[in-house]
Amino acid sequence: MRTIAPPFTVAAPSGARIRDRLRVDVADEQVLSLVGQHLGRHQRADLAERVAIGLVPVKDNRRAERKKKLTVVSSSRWAGAMTRAREDQYQLSLRCLHDERAGLRRAVRAITRRLAVPCGQRKGRVRGYADQNERFHKQRRLQVLRRRLAVVEQRIAEGRPAVVAGGRRLLHARHHLAEAGLSLAQWRERWEAARLFLTADGESGAPHGNYTICVDPADGSMTIVLPEPLRHLANAPRGRYRLGCVVAFSHLRQEWLDRVTANRAVRYDIVYDPARDRWYVDASWATDTTVPPTPHEIRAARARLLAVDLNADHLAACVLDPHGNPIGRPVTIPMDLTGPASTRDGRLRAAITAVAALAEEHGCAGIVIENLGFTDARTTGRETMGRGQRGKRFRRTVAGIPTARFRERLRGIAYHRGLVLIAVDPAYTSRWGAAYWQQPLQQQDKQTTVTRHHAAAVAIGRRGLGHRIRRRPGVTANDQRIVVRRATGQTGPGPRPRGTTSPPRTTGTPHEGCRTRLDRDDQLVLFPVPKTARGAPAPDASHLARNVLIRPTPANNARSGRDGACASP
Structure with missing residues (x-):
């Protein structure tokens, strides 16, 4: 049995981001397109120059020199935003290369171990391939993985990642328009929209927290600073252009108003969605750092927790008391993650909102989830998660579970509702939950069909509270005719009240x-x-x-x- 990591509280979100629609007219849309294309062309040139510099210390990346060159064709604040965004994209690309290298190395090790065992045999815990045909194909795949690993290691050594401005997936769709369901004109429109650059960093002390893109909280008007070559399009003083629409953020509006009225930094991003033919503006800012309570402090406060087990098509939840005993009936929240990305994201948000409402209804102090990532499943899933059509379906199901998106969405919603999010090690929760808790939960509630996922939720919650998952042997429940039967007997050790000492x-x-x-x-x-x-x-x-x-x-x-x-x- 591998070592189980201790539970920990997930940090609060470091920032907030809200969106509103811009109902622009034809003139405003033309000006925004010209500004975005002009700035996007120069920021892509700056990205190519940054990649050519390679992996160097921060003081040697020549950012001041590149910013001075961009200021001539835009402005000082536009140039600062472009150089900062390109540096962030470069560092993110390097981190992605390191993650890809780690995954390729795990896959190479897994295949090499299995190739060392003869077909149809087993050495220890390593099983050889079924026949010579499968072994031959695995040898070919091993060569492909090693070639890809060599390319990745070379890019890391040179410090030159491959970055596609606009997205690699959209670039590959250009050669498969029929499969993507796009015409050449539609693809061209999406490609140009993805390569626009209309991002302005906030600045504390500036009017309403941003000088380049300014939103007046009094009337909702928005003005942007035009680049130097496009100053002839200005319709406001000091080379600015005022949009004819009104911006009114509804979500987290009070927090946004508190910042802009105090002239605190707020970043704005203007994006265009060609599929809907709509323009949007995003406002984002950094939140104050808060230290959430530890699992030990939550246990000492003797508070309830809501344990949630994430599955491919539903969420299994169960409320636990401070001693780790299930309270009430287990709950199943359906979650259909099919259809377009926006539809899947909306259904995921609805399920997470239902989880937060359930926690508030039962007076829970926090929510306990598994620290899932499926890193090994995505790299070595072909070797460890079955073979044939059944294994392929299972791997697709596992890969389709939105673990990272679920964690981030739940972290934001829990933070705004005053709930603490606890993450635990996912080892053996499903197996031990089904073995020790499914039958007691079913005996406790005859009207609900208890699944192994509900039992896994109990195991997750008990691990978050610091209790052991496996029930103690030899402990029986009370008689059903005398008192209400509990699902667990004496699972919460504690001092006995006075006057109950046995003779x-x-x-x-x-x-x-x-x-x-x-x-x-x-x-x-x-x-x-x-x-x-x-x-x-x-x-x-x-x-x-x-x-x-x-x-x-x-x-x-x-x-x-x-x-x-x-x-x-």
Whole structure:
């Protein structure tokens, strides 16, 4: 069994981002397109120059020199935004190369281990391939992976990642227009829209937090600073262009107003969606850093938690008390992740909103989820997750679970609702949950069909609270006719209340040798009782009363009459 990582609280979002639609007219749309194309052309040239510099220290990336060159064709603030965005994109591309190298190395190691074992045999925990045909294809795949790994390592060594301005997926769609369902004109429109650059960084102390793209909170008007070659299009003082539409953010509007009225930095991004033929403006800013409570502090506060198990088509949730006992019925939240990306994202948000509402309804202090990533499944899934059509379907199902998007969406919604998000190690939660908790949960609630996913949610919640998942053996539940049966017996160890201490017992009390012997649980003061042989004279009743107190039961009365002794009550 591998080492299980301790649970941790997920950090609060470091920023916020909101969006509103720009209902521009024909003149405004033409000006925005000209500005975006002009700035996009120069920022792509700056990206090519930055990639040519390679991996160097920050002081040697010549950003000041490149910014001075861009200021001539735009403005100082536009040039600063372009150089900052290109540096961020360059560093992100390098991180993606390192992640790709790690995945290729894992895949090469997995195939190499299996190729070292003869076909149809097993050495330890490594299983060889089924036949020579599969082994031959795996050898070819190993050569392909090693060639790709060599290219990635060369790019990392040179510090020159391959970056496509506009997206590699959209670039490849150019050669498969029929499969993408696009015409050449539609593809060209999307390609040009993806290569626009209309991003302005915020600046604290500037009017309303941004000088380049300014939104007045009083009337919602938006003005942008035109680049130097396009100043002839200005319709406002100081080379600015005022849009004819009004901006009114609805989501997190009060937080946005607090920042712009205090002249705190706010970044604006203007984007165009050719599929809907709409223009949007995004406002983003950095939030104050907050330290969430640790799982130990949440457990010490004796608060409830909502445990959630993420699956391909639904969310399984269960409420747990501070001792790790399930409360109420398990809940299943459907989640259909089919259709376009926007539809999938909307359904995912609806499911997460339902989870947050369920936590608030039951008075939970936080939500517990698994720290999923499926990194190994995406790299070595062909070797470890089955073969044939069944394995292929399973790998597609696993790869289709939106783990990262689910975590980020849930983190933002939980933060705004005052809930703490706890992530736990996903090891053995489904297996141990099904083995130890599915049957007790079903016995607790006969009206709900309890699945292994609900049991996994209980295991996730108990791990988030710091309890063990596996139930202690030999602990039984209460009688259903006397009290309500609990799904777990004594799962929360704690001090017993005063006045409930059991009387002292002596394990060395001799056996009475009769079917109706005294029950040790009924003895108030335990002393050895002298044995009496059958037919021997009975001891004095007062002597018997001084040694042991016997409760009057039918069995004791029958024994007293049979042995010829009279026990005092």
